[in-house]
Amino acid sequence: MDYCNLCPRNCRVNRELKNKGVCGETDDIRVARASLHMWEEPPITGKNGSGTVFFSGCPLHCCFCQNGNISDGTNGQVVTTDELCSIFLHLQEKGAENINLVTPTHFVPKIRAALIKAKQEGLTIPVVYNTSAYESVNTVKYLNGLVDVYLPDLKYKSPKLSKKYSNAPDYFETATKAIAEMYRQVGQNLIVRHLVLPGCTEDSKEVIKYLWDTYGDGITFSIMSQYTPMPCCPYPELQRKLTAEEYNEVVDYAAELGIIKAFIQEGEAADESFIPDFENWDLETFLRS
Numbered sequence: 001m002d003y004c005n006l007c008p009r010n011c012r013v014n015r016e017l018k019n020k021g022v023c024g025e026t027d028d029i030r031v032a033r034a035s036l037h038m039w040e041e042p043p044i045t046g047k048n049g050s051g052t053v054f055f056s057g058c059p060l061h062c063c064f065c066q067n068g069n070i071s072d073g074t075n076g077q078v079v080t081t082d083e084l085c086s087i088f089l090h091l092q093e094k095g096a097e098n099i100n101l102v103t104p105t106h107f108v109p110k111i112r113a114a115l116i117k118a119k120q121e122g123l124t125i126p127v128v129y130n131t132s133a134y135e136s137v138n139t140v141k142y143l144n145g146l147v148d149v150y151l152p153d154l155k156y157k158s159p160k161l162s163k164k165y166s167n168a169p170d171y172f173e174t175a176t177k178a179i180a181e182m183y184r185q186v187g188q189n190l191i192v193r194h195l196v197l198p199g200c201t202e203d204s205k206e207v208i209k210y211l212w213d214t215y216g217d218g219i220t221f222s223i224m225s226q227y228t229p230m231p232c233c234p235y236p237e238l239q240r241k242l243t244a245e246e247y248n249e250v251v252d253y254a255a256e257l258g259i260i261k262a263f264i265q266e267g268e269a270a271d272e273s274f275i276p277d278f279e280n281w282d283l284e285t286f287l288r289s
Helices: 081-093 105-120 137-141 159-166 171-186 201-218 244-257 283-288
Strands: 030-037 050-055 099-102 127-131 149-152 191-195 220-224 262-264
Touching: 030 081, 030 283, 050 081, 081 099, 081 105, 081 283, 099 105, 137 171, 149 171, 159 171, 171 201, 191 201, 201 220, 201 244, 220 244
Parallel strands: 050 099, 099 127, 127 149, 149 191, 191 220, 220 262
Antiparallel strands: 030 050
């Protein structure tokens, strides 16, 4: 690769020369944590937990990211393609319901190679691609046949909000094209997440209406209330939790549209339990566990 165009930032950095792209990473795969994760949607978590692999770095860099200490590159351990393959197989041995790739965009070529190798060596559980949806369509196409379930966000409809909070005024246009390709590949094995932000209920309704008008009950919705205020976020309006009234307003709107294939979160969801420990994970320890 002479330059990187894996994500819509198209920064064209030569990451093979160990330069860092907008994602904050070279082309060395870095994993911040691999474990059985119990906090995904019920069919993803299953009985034993999702075999989640959190990758360091991120092309989007939302100002309110609850995994900021990995998306900014603070935490993460370099692994080879063969070691990533071993992680996948070890998660399967531990009883994982699936392999859940979290924020994988900027490592897709090597992840693809690791998945192919793992499948040749006995990986049989489904593969989940867990993403902000700020994806290049060509990158998503590169995964055709390897991913069983796509789990994208659709964060914003408003370019004003996406520019302010993610420096991506093209987010909606870009994400919806990527989601369309995901749907082409896996059909109803597409779960689209939407995190309701404080003060943004009208935009949330527009996101949900777009998805309903476009896909109807051909997809599953996941409407999330787990927004967690982060100290690093510079915007005062986001320095509070989502109110129950705000969340219920969005859920009620979805119900009025006729949406029934949806996951919702009840009770106090903005909890530290959704934020794993990324500081103490170690590859060798994990593979011995």
